[in-house]
Amino acid sequence: MTHLPGGAAPAGARNDLTVLTVPAFKDNYLWLIHDGVHAAAVDPGDSGPILAALAAHGLALTAILLTHHHADHIGGVPELLARFPVPVYGPGNDGIDVVTHRLGEGARVTVPRLDLELDVLEVPGHTLGHIAYVRRTPGLHWLFCGDTLFAGGCVRLFEGTPAQMAASLEKLAALPEDTEVYCAHEYTLSNLRFAQAVDADNAALQLRVRDESAKRAAGLPTVPSSIGLERSTNPFLRYQEPAIAAALVAAGRLHAGAAPVETFAALREWKNVY
Numbered sequence: 091m092t093h094l095p096g097g098a099a100p101a102g103a104r105n106d107l108t109v110l111t112v113p114a115f116k117d118n119y120l121w122l123i124h125d126g127v128h129a130a131a132v133d134p135g136d137s138g139p140i141l142a143a144l145a146a147h148g149l150a151l152t153a154i155l156l157t158h159h160h161a162d163h164i165g166g167v168p169e170l171l172a173r174f175p176v177p178v179y180g181p182g183n184d185g186i187d188v189v190t191h192r193l194g195e196g197a198r199v200t201v202p203r204l205d206l207e208l209d210v211l212e213v214p215g216h217t218l219g220h221i222a223y224v225r226r227t228p229g230l231h232w233l234f235c236g237d238t239l240f241a242g243g244c245v246r247l248f249e250g251t252p253a254q255m256a257a258s259l260e261k262l263a264a265l266p267e268d269t270e271v272y273c274a275h276e277y278t279l280s281n282l283r284f285a286q287a288v289d290a291d292n293a294a295l296q297l298r299v300r301d302e303s304a305k306r307a308a309g310l311p312t313v314p315s316s317i318g319l320e321r322s323t324n325p326f327l328r329y330q331e332p333a334i335a336a337a338l339v340a341a342g343r344l345h346a347g348a349a350p351v352e353t354f355a356a357l358r359e360w361k362n363v364y
């Protein structure tokens with residue numbers, strides 16, 4: 091399945107880049123950003139599907155971009171490097187030996203051969219060194235956020251604190267609302283079932299459940315979503331809404347008058363066992 095970005099690009103900016111969705115494992119999405127000739131792979135956890143997609147589309151790999159150290163995001167890198175000796179961009183502080191270009195907050199990547207610039211955000215929480223990549227070309231806003239923000243939800247906190255993850259999600263939520271959100275897993279319907287439990291009167295959420303259920307019934311991905319859709323329907327971006335704290339209090343999972351970060355932590359803990 092290909093996704094063609096919409097919107098007009100200013101003179102000089104390329105709008106001929108496509109993001110190719112490459113399903114892998116049980117529910118991962120790997121991404122290939124390409125111009126029909128050259129491609130950059132984002133979080134290639136498995137080399138097989140990436141090599142097959144490159145061959146099917148006649149693409150040469152020119153870069154690898156990594157968000158964090160988990161095997162389902164980096165596992166395919168050695169085999170890809172054996173075929174394509176390309177630079178590997180990734181977090182400077184997440185323990186990935188294979189990274190050749192170590193990145194932190196505010197870094198800018200110029201992806202070789204694609205004339206694509208991506209800005210780096212540090213988004214600790216799932217892992218301590220996790221980064222995200224943002225394309226800020228006017229009219230062509232993309233976010234590759236690995237395992238941080240998911241469509242309709244957020245990831246488990248393996249290394250960071252609730253306060254770190256809440257701050258990371260707020261950083262992502264501040265991006266333009268038309269930013270396309272390329273997250274790494276198809277967890278959307280499960281996330282939205284939980285969202286309905288904690289945000290029952292949200293009309294935008296009900297519409298989203300209908301739309302995303304139809305996509306899955308047709309065998310289509312629900313990713314990418316958008317920052318605007320996440321802001322209006324994702325409880326982990328809406329945890330400061332009084333209705334969400336009230337639902338947690340009613341479920342016996344939060345005390346009345348709790349601080350926002352306590353609300354966020356209680357929300358994440360409930361999702362862990364939901």
Ligand SMILES: [Zn+2]
Pocket residue numbers: 158160216237
């Ligand atoms: Zn992960």
